[in-house]
Amino acid sequence: MLLITCPHCGPREESEFSCGGEAHIARPLAENNLTDAEFADYLFLRDNPKGMFLERWRHAAGCRRWFNMARDTVTHEIVEIYPMGNTPKSKAGKAAHADSWRRDTAAEAAAKPASKSRSKQGG
Amino acid sequence: MATDQPDRGLRGLPGGKQKYSAFALAKKAMNYHQDWQCAWRDAPPQSEYDVVVIGGGGHGLATAYYLAAVHGIKRVAVIEKGWLGGGNTGRNTTIIRSNYLWDESAAIYEHAMKLWEGMSQDLNFNVMFSQRGVLTIAHSEHELREMSRRVHAIRLNGIDSDILGPKEIKDFVPIINIDQNIRYPVMGGFLQKRGGTARHDAVAWGYARAADDLGVDIIQNCEVTGLRRNGRRIVGVETSRGFIKTRKVGCVVAGHSSVMAAMADIRLPLASRPLQALVSEPIKPVLDTVIMSNAVHMYISQSDKGEMVLGAGVDKYNSYAQRGSFPVPEHMIAAAVELFPVLSRLRMLRHWGGIVDTCPDASPIISKTDVDGLYFNCGWGTGGFKATPGSGHVFADLIANDRPNSIAAPYALDRFQTGLLIDEHGAAGVAH
């Protein structure tokens, strides 16, 4: 039973939130010409680390705002909560972001040249 | 799907181990049970095996057993980090059924059902497979329609399924509340009479004993630390007890599949989530079947010991902690009391959590990988226990022949690239 500090509303019970799974997934556009297999990485593959995990949450029963969270999937420690569109600042969060295989996917590569952010990182 | 009886291979204990029977019990009682053999040897790891199965749960042990019993592969090791059956095998609500909607699912679960039906005799170990029926309740017009779809499909797949009305349900389950004015009235249900429950630990122990009898080495307290490859070919496993050479590795490590896959640089489309269950204190029998309800999100049965066994769906976020969130049991219990008011004065005795690996389509992976000789069997979500024998049987076949049979083929990893999913999500609601 997590106690989550909503960046806007303060600490609230886990039951007020919904979890949106892995954060920082670049969404490919139809025009990106990814192969079906590369597109499948975006559609189906989700990181599933044992340890630090960067994920998206929404304060569903409160302000309805999305935010990012760095959470340990073993200890359930919440290391960092940070806004959509940002990357983590904590050491553990940064490492989790940098080390994820997601950084090497075709979808992410395709998303980068576009100056407008097209990723689930938000703008 | 396959209708033929699955090849059950060598049955009983051809290796010559002491057999279990009422007679044996009586005989051993004479000297106070002092000379019962070990159910399985505590084998030290040898330097090389034909096949190494990683994971000593029900699926892994069944795989090893069928490798030996059906395919005659005797140099097989099962490597387990902790103790046999310590993962989801010993943490589920023991429900067995094969009344699935999609043909691919019906095929593998029915394959398993047929193996369940002879398991105690095959293994000479009473796994207490109790075909007391699994009754799924519909609480709305929408659910009645879904139920009809499901029952028609199940029946045309040659699997038993009967539709019951509220009155028949009440006769079958006297403690159920069929008042039509409640929030989720019991409007109907469908029953698989061949469904039921089994004693979960016994499944692991029974397979372990029978596999051991056929020469399989069962190695507990041995952690895999790496998968050694030569190019794209597996050549062995690194373990906490040394390197073991092998050209075939079957990974069956529910709850840790992603971690194991990462050792071979493979990514699996899995999410590891807690699945919670609980039991009440034991009471005299009041519920002699299994009841499932998607709308109120709960399933329940009464164990032979008398405990009411309750489960529900998986928790909402990833975790490897074998612990879930309190609203899940809270709701599960409210739903049980709503459906069976008499349970109000019972008490929760034990509560626990497992870690289930779930695929985006809520169907498992039984597959070869990009690495030659490395096979994965995972992603069973909440359906793992009931599939145990079928899963082990087809996985053994895949490993032995290096190609999937018709039952396993739809469960290959490449479905996530093509998008040809076996989408039990849409239809499953509450899985288990």
Place this chain on the structure above:
Amino acid sequence: MASTANKGSRAPGRTALSGKTKQTIATPDGGRVGLAITELSHLGKINLRGGDDILPAVKKHTGCSNLPENNRTVQIGERTLIWLAPDEFLVLCEAGEEAGLHSQLMLDLGKVHAAVTNVTDALCALSLRGQALRKVLAKGCALDLHPSVFTAGMCAQTILSHAAVTLVAVSDDQFTLICRTSFAAYVHDWLMDAGLEYGVSFKG
């Protein structure tokens, strides 16, 4: 607080709880009523979305010199601004005034990126009063409702049992509860049952 300006008679039509019976269930041991529930019939409600540039228009029509901070309300006379989210507020106004207020805000916010939506009939507002108020709410709400924590002037969107609600602390023993009208019957029934322990009344 606009809750005191219950001018239902000026706005005809039914409310979410028109069909519920007025009743008082006092405790048998002393006849106490720890919670009194009153529907704030037709209390005007405008959902307002936008950034800091909505302030001038808001100020003009409500008198509020600042937008409320997170989890806070601002009340000027009969009008109250409730903070809902970083760019979202609920304006409470006198019953019957909402249509006019809606039009005026629409007009004055024409040039800025904002959304003004009349949600008077979408939401039901209840006034809750009594010594047991916080205890009753705690039965279904996981917020820390201690009077030193959830003080007068604070607000929160949260869950009451199975319903989404907005709570506004008016004083130590008075709250305004706002929920969707389709959940109003459930919230009413829930409060009447949860309040039973301390004595409860519904005054219509």
Place this chain on the structure above:
Amino acid sequence: MSGTSLFGRGKKDQVSRAASGGRVDRARPLTFTFDGKSYQGYEGDTLASALLANNIHLVGRSFKYHRPRGIIAVGSEEPNALVRVGRGAKAEPNLRATQVELYDGLYAESQNRFPSLKFDIGAVNSILQRFFPAGFYYKTFMWPASMWMTYEHVIRNAAGLGKVADDHNDPDRYEKTNAHCDVLIAGGGVAGLMAALQAGRSGARVILADEQNEFGGWLLGESDTTIDGKTPADWVAGVVAELEAMPEVTLLPRTTVFGYMDHNYITLTERVTDHLGERPVHLPRQRMWKVRAGQTVLAQGAHERPLVFSGNDLPGVMLSGAVRSYINRYGVVPGNRTVVFTNNDDAYRTALALHSAGANVVVVDLRRDLKGELVKAVRAAGIQVMSGSAVTIAAGTQRIARVEISPVNEGATEVLDDPIHMDCDLLAMSGGLTPAVHLHSQARGKLGWDEQLLCFKPTTVHEASFNAGAGNGVFAADKAIENGMQAGTAAARAAGFDIADGSAPEVAAPAQSWRPLAAWKVTNGMGEGEGPKAFVDYQNDVTASDVKLAVREGYQSVEHVKRYTTLGMATDQGKTSNINGLAILAESLGNEIPQVGTTTFRMPYTPSGFGAIAGRDIGDLFDPVRLTRMDDWHRANGATFEHVGQWMRAWYYPKDGETLREAVDREVLAARTTAGLLDASTLGKIDIQGPDAAEFLNRLYTNSWLKLGIGKCRYGLMLKDDGMVMDDGVTTRLGENHFHMTTTTGGAAGVLDWMEEWLQTEWPELKVYLTSVTEEWSVATLSGPNAGKILKAAGVDISLDPVDFPFMAMREAHIAGLPVRIFRISFTGELSYEINIRARHGLALWTHLMKAGAEFGITPYGTEAMHVLRAEKGFIIVGQETDGSVTPQDLGMDWIVSKVKPDYIGKRALDRASMAADNRKQLVGLRTKERKQVIPEGAHAVLDPNQPMPMDMLGQVTSSYYSPNVGSSIAMAMLKGGRALMGGTVYLPMLDGSVIEAEVVEPIFYDPKGERING
């Protein structure tokens, strides 16, 4: 009534009650019934103490062997004394007599026996127990296979414990509540009280919970201890008074802390009125607390361990500390000729207490070298002490009658000399103390083995938590009180409060060593497994031999032993058996206890009532029911309802005993011949505002939205990112930057969340605001050739001429002076107006239209008729034709998928090669050969109905109705390669073995050219 005194003891005859002493109120006698006989106890008794006062030790039967069992403990660790309390709907099984507070009229029965407690047929198992070792059931009952269900039936009936209530509707109320505090203290013994006092004095918000009816814990049962010169009870009273005076301290007696979850989320069960004979109706029986605590202090105390020796389960064999508590706290002397059997000092206090109470006492101590103050005191009292000796066998039938005492070696594994025999009626045993570390362990705290105390105790914590007192391995009262004080201080400080250290109260108690002798299984001098059994787990009948058998058979992990033998799996959750079992396992494996490890403790600490966990989330409050504003009218006019998500919708309006089919036929005909009226208020409605609103819709829907004119409506299909249909609805442009979207009833919340997600996480650059207005508008859909006439009759103030008000347009208007928005959209194919009005006027609008339409025969129709009408036109319903695996192309709706937009949600997924496969399921119509025959929805189609099982199925019928307008049945189906089957025949095998034959047709059955849309 006189019958009871003929056979039973006289009511006043509490033969084992001391003349004075204890915390019971002798001025307040209470009458209670046990197994049909009436007895008397006192206010302050538990059922257990009252039974013992009446010299009743035999109170139950064990789970497996049905052995006679008595009370062994005084608290929640009791494994044996399980009773069923109450009658009728209020009966509750499996309650521990040690925790049931006595009240006048209490009715209790023993369990798991037939026909009676003294003569139980099930006890035959006890005679045959030699054949039923641990896990015997895995080894037999396998032949013949078909017989297992029969064997199982017998096993099931023999197993289980108590019986549930006879009447099934629990009449009691249950509450649950959330709470917050700075410091939560679990356990109100001296350590917990001291911690509470410190934290309370700091000003912190404190919750102190204890499972007993009064605070004080073990010390209430000690007569040889003083605190600050006062008796423990007096000291406790003073502390409780001080705590009660603190406004921020919540005292919860009769409250068990049962769960400790992440981030200091803690669950408690308070037994509010269980102890009252007459329960006030407004109060709950029990209340669950869900507490979020800043810090916790765990002061749960310790449990005494039994000694494992032959016959240790006989009634009359009790834990030493429990015996002392019964004497000192309850004024009950549970035996006269008593043996105290121990491996440590503590039992000497019991010997003294028994001696003072007038009982004969002999002390049998496994230790050889006896020293210390307590030993001296016992010897000084003239009590015989037999050192280096053991009770090797206890014997008796339904109560202990005699013991064999033998000199034994250090570990009690060998008998050194012939036994002596001694008669007795009570044996008080003490095997050392086990800290109750359950909550600490639930909270993922670590444990370490204490070589001195022979127990596991807390080492490091995972949550914001402190351990104190006996639960922390600090057993001496003076040290425990100090430890509690320190923990309370530390917890308050950690929670941000300031408090000075203070000094702990002075405790005077006999000096004693807390170190027990390690002797885990006392030999009976016979071979392994021979002689009377020595029980480790009483309730589940697990013996020392069972543990050894498990090891012999290879079940060597502690978890395997637990599962194979059921050790620790009973309702006492192994509180008394855990360490003994581990130690015997370690011994069998030739290993050390810490290497063997311990099983993980999980929620709950003691069994916790379902009723309180469910709280009021049952019955009418199980789940909200959402009602529309026209609901009163529907009810008054006899509507039948269906649940759609949380909404209750009018399903059909039967008249004069009509069946569903008759009513729906009438409603469906009316809608096409005159006009029907549907309550469509439940459709989701989202107000969309902002300069990028059109662009947003363009990305959200598959079709194009940029050029939609103001006042115009458009149908849209929304896909998930995987290309599968997720929702549909009509969206209307109200202004340049303003749209009104409708969604399906069930999809409303999900669609709004979906849209917010894209706005916030993917397209934050889009300037769009969304607001749900579902409940703001009530919607009445008027549909049929006379719809326009009725609207006119109702007084609509705009022109309804199709030129002025074309199909797929919206107009603002007034009806009866009330402002409305009228949408000319149609889900029936008829001339149709969806009239939206502020919800307060919803009912008025509905009744007004019914009145205005009366002369035209306006007919209200429900959701079933709505389904038929749309199916006649071949319109899909998301969730009925679709199931999350259906694309627009599968539905034959390519026309709504833009080929020119660069992107929209789902576009890339639709381009996948597999989406173009010929054998995807596609939407078709079915026309039955027998034209009136209605195919059951869900039926599956095949090409060859005579093929063997499993059949090759084409797909399922998604919608199927009788259509009175067509004059035949109509059906829609999703069939593999369905488009290619057009004109062909498929077969639908029925559950009863019959087969329906049908032709595959276009999924449109009525007005295929759409000529009726303008009336």
